Amino acid sequence: MPKLTQEAIEENKEHIEEAAKQLFIKHGFHGTSMRLIAAQADVSLGNLYNYYKTKEDILQSIINKYELIINTRLKEIFDDIEEPLLPDNLVNFGKKVQSLVEEHYEFWLLMYIDVLEFQNRHCRKMFENLAERLNKRFYKHFDELKENKTINTGVDPGVAFTVAYLQFFNYFLIEKLFGGNNHLGISDSEAIVKISQLFSRAIFKPNALDLLHANNSKS
Amino acid sequence: MPKLTQEAIEENKEHIEEAAKQLFIKHGFHGTSMRLIAAQADVSLGNLYNYYKTKEDILQSIINKYELIINTRLKEIFDDIEEPLLPDNLVNFGKKVQSLVEEHYEFWLLMYIDVLEFQNRHCRKMFENLAERLNKRFYKHFDELKENKTINTGVDPGVAFTVAYLQFFNYFLIEKLFGGNNHLGISDSEAIVKISQLFSRAIFKPNALDLLHANNSKS
DNA sequence: TTATAAAGAACGGACGTTCATTTTCTAGTT
DNA sequence: AACTAGAAAATGAACGTCCGTTCTTTATAA
Numbered sequence: 001m002p003k004l005t006q007e008a009i010e011e012n013k014e015h016i017e018e019a020a021k022q023l024f025i026k027h028g029f030h031g032t033s034m035r036l037i038a039a040q041a042d043v044s045l046g047n048l049y050n051y052y053k054t055k056e057d058i059l060q061s062i063i064n065k066y067e068l069i070i071n072t073r074l075k076e077i078f079d080d081i082e083e084p085l086l087p088d089n090l091v092n093f094g095k096k097v098q099s100l101v102e103e104h105y106e107f108w109l110l111m112y113i114d115v116l117e118f119q120n121r122h123c124r125k126m127f128e129n130l131a132e133r134l135n136k137r138f139y140k141h142f143d144e145l146k147e148n149k150t151i152n153t154g155v156d157p158g159v160a161f162t163v164a165y166l167q168f169f170n171y172f173l174i175e176k177l178f179g180g181n182n183h184l185g186i187s188d189s190e191a192i193v194k195i196s197q198l199f200s201r202a203i204f205k206p207n208a209l210d211l212l213h214a215n216n217s218k219s
Numbered sequence: 220m221p222k223l224t225q226e227a228i229e230e231n232k233e234h235i236e237e238a239a240k241q242l243f244i245k246h247g248f249h250g251t252s253m254r255l256i257a258a259q260a261d262v263s264l265g266n267l268y269n270y271y272k273t274k275e276d277i278l279q280s281i282i283n284k285y286e287l288i289i290n291t292r293l294k295e296i297f298d299d300i301e302e303p304l305l306p307d308n309l310v311n312f313g314k315k316v317q318s319l320v321e322e323h324y325e326f327w328l329l330m331y332i333d334v335l336e337f338q339n340r341h342c343r344k345m346f347e348n349l350a351e352r353l354n355k356r357f358y359k360h361f362d363e364l365k366e367n368k369t370i371n372t373g374v375d376p377g378v379a380f381t382v383a384y385l386q387f388f389n390y391f392l393i394e395k396l397f398g399g400n401n402h403l404g405i406s407d408s409e410a411i412v413k414i415s416q417l418f419s420r421a422i423f424k425p426n427a428l429d430l431l432h433a434n435n436s437k438s
Numbered sequence: 439t440t441a442t443a444a445a446g447a448a449c450g451g452a453c454g455t456t457c458a459t460t461t462t463c464t465a466g467t468t
Numbered sequence: 469a470a471c472t473a474g475a476a477a478a479t480g481a482a483c484g485t486c487c488g489t490t491c492t493t494t495a496t497a498a
Contacts, residue, residue: 001442001496028335030249034488044445046490055488112331115396116247124398131404152420159403159413167382170389178330179339180346184378185354194378201371202421221464222476253454263479265456274454 013051016041017062025109029059029117063114063122066107070126073100083141085161087200087209094168094192101172108173131162150208157203164199171195232270235260236281244328248278248336282333282341285326289345292319302360304380306419306428313387313411320391327392350381369427376422383418390414 004012019041023032034055038045052058077096081089101108111123135142135158142157151157171191174180184191200209223231238260242251253274257264271277296315300308320327330342354361354377361376370376390410393399403410419428 001440001444002498003442025335028247028249028332030247031336033486035486045488046446047444049489050443109335111397112335113247116244116328116331116335117250120396120398127393127397127399127402129404130399130402135404154416155420156413159405159410160417162403163386163414163417166389166393167386170385174346174385177334177339178346179343180349183346183349184381185348185350186378194375195382197373198379198382198418198421201374202417206425221462221474252452254452264454265480266478268455269477 009051012043013061016043016048016051017058017065020058021062021106021110024059024062024113025106029055029113059110059113060122063110066104066110067123067126070100070104070107073104078137084138085141085145085157085164085199085203087196087204090164090196090199091192093165094196095189097165097168098172098188098192101169101176105173105176108177130166131158134158134162134165148208150205151203152205155203160199160203164195167195167199168192228270231262232280235262235267235270236277236284239277240281240285240325240329243278243281243332244325248274248332278329278332279341282329285323285329286342286345289319289323289326292323297356303357304360304364304376304383304418304422306415306423309383309415309418310411312384313415314408316384316387317391317407317411320388320395324392324395327396349385350377353377353381353384367427369424370422371424374422379418379422383414386414386418387411 016037020032020037023036023040026032034048035045037055037058038048041048048058052061077093077100078084080096081093083089084093111120111126114120114123138158138161142161145151145157171184172188174183175188182188182191184194186194235256239251239256242255242259245251253267254264256274256277257267260267267277271280296312296319297303299315300312302308303312330339330345333339333342357377357380361380364370364376390403391407393402394407401407401410403413405413
């Protein structure tokens with residue numbers, strides 16, 4: 001047999017990893033056997049080892065690729081919004097986080113596997129210096145808010161946005177994975193609005209908020 | 220050997236479960252073997268089956284007991300604070316959540332096991348109707364705030380407190396389990412203050428907040 | 439023809455659980 | 469006070485299965 005093209009190899013790996021992912025999130029890492037992965041991927045047991053050195057290599061590869069997907073999605077979301085702290089944009093951001101969590105909830109299950117079985121070795125970089133990184137991404141918007149004096153004294157927009165960001169993720173993860181169905185006692189879309197409202201009130205001075213609302217109802 | 224007293228049985232189980240818990244949270248459920256549990260608990264392999272029908276029974280028992288501990292601690296915290304939305308009390312509440320998470324982070328690891336292997340079957344009741352239950356617990360305080368008109372229009376104190384509650388938990392879980400060391404870019408105690416500040420601003424009308432601060436600096 | 443991919447048998451060991459055996463301690467009898 | 473019978477607890481070897489990985493063999497296609 002001639003050497004497979006890099007593309008073909010990548011395709012085959014994709015196929016194997018999709019099968020492995022489904023099993024990992026259902027039975028955990030140690031609860032999933034190489035035989036099961038081989039069967040689910042319709043590949044022989046031995047052949048798995050032509051693509052991966054060990055079982056952990058498979059998990060590693062899945063997480064690496066998934067991280068890329070998530071980070072790309074996040075970047076898209078951020079690029080779409082640009083000024084995330086404005087009340088309406090916060091609502092929009094919440095909706096986008098909802099889609100992200102619902103489409104890719106499997107990633108967070110993988111992260112829980114990582115937390116449990118590897119002390120989050122593979123995923124921990126997603127949380128390191130989170131506020132700083134968000135600050136860097138949005139420094140223009142945040143600096144503008146600070147100069148405008150539209151935000152409350154003592155409020156760091158970077159910290160505030162990071163908190164809001166985590167709040168949305170946490171809300172939808174609880175809804176999707178932890179079985180809290182409408183745990184705030186209101187629908188998801190109402191929850192987004194309420195949470196956004198809380199953060200808007202927390203961040204903006206009352207008169208600035210009134211102004212924003214006036215502008216909004218005009219348009 | 221004569222029959223052990225119920226108390227002695229309970230003590231032995233406690234001992235076994237402590238060992239099993241340490242292993243489960245380190246290697247996951249399937250990553251932990253009965254032999255390892257036996258060794259860690261200094262008990263023979265066979266004897267484990269005098270106390271538990273299966274390995275899953277051990278996990279079940281651990282989670283059941285831990286749930287009781289957490290709920291008791293939460294009740295204590297709530298009884299200690301009574302009016303959790305007042306700014307100073309919110310800071311206090313945050314500190315207590317910090318202690319709770321740091322002392323019992325193992326429980327949340329067990330919950331992730333439950334999420335992964337049992338769709339959170341054992342723990343999901345902790346999130347069901349969360350806001351409603353907190354509302355019931357604090358209806359007096361919340362109703363008073365509503366009547367006083369000290370809170371912003373459109374803010375439901377029950378929802379606001381539930382969001383703050385989850386925010387604190389989430390913050391410390393990220394710090395403890397997900398490897399975000401000071402992920403907000405500030406120390407834990409600063410984070411508590413900042414988050415509390417955000418929620419205070421979100422909930423209370425500005426003049427009410429000024430009044431609360433004035434009262435506070437007087438005392 | 440030949441390098442390589444795919445296959446699955448084979449290996450050594452570990453798994454959850456069972457079971458025959460031994461140890462332990464109380465209660466009743468000397 | 470010493471002894472003993474017996475029930476329950478504790479033990480670890482044994483069972484059958486499955487594990488991750490390796491290795492030999494076969495199939496494939498330029």
